[in-house]
């Protein structure tokens with residue numbers, strides 16, 4: 001694709017981010033998923049309007065694109081997001097097997113207006129026992145039975 005096509009998709013993500021603020025629907029974030037040069041899905045951030053802390057623009061647009069294609073695997077797709085993804089969305093992008101990420105604003109830009117992913121990135125780099133969020137392990141032996149079952153099951157959908 002020519003650069004202008006990439007910019008066209010990014011401008012749609014940016015328009016979604018602006019419109020979201022004007023409508024009072026949530027944060028200034030928008031994202032578009034494209035496959036073979038066609039828009040599959042578009043979404044703004046829906047955290048406030050749906051009372052869902054995971055409804056960031058990227059997670060929301062991944063859900064829509066997967067519904068559209070009837071699959072959990074977005075290989076062959078690219079995402080255009082108005083801001084560099086947070087750790088949750090980055091994880092979702094990897095799990096969805098999206099091929100490429102185009103972004104506009106940086107996480108530093110987001111931090112300047114009060115959306116600070118830095119704290120979460122910091123936690124990820126901190127050993128579990130030293131994180132602000134306590135992690136307590138329970139019942140591993142019992143939980144492992146489901147893992148063993150998965151491991152020995154022949155007919156399963158890998159992802």
Ligand SMILES: [Zn+2]
Pocket residue numbers: 056057058085086087088089090
């Ligand atoms: Zn996010």
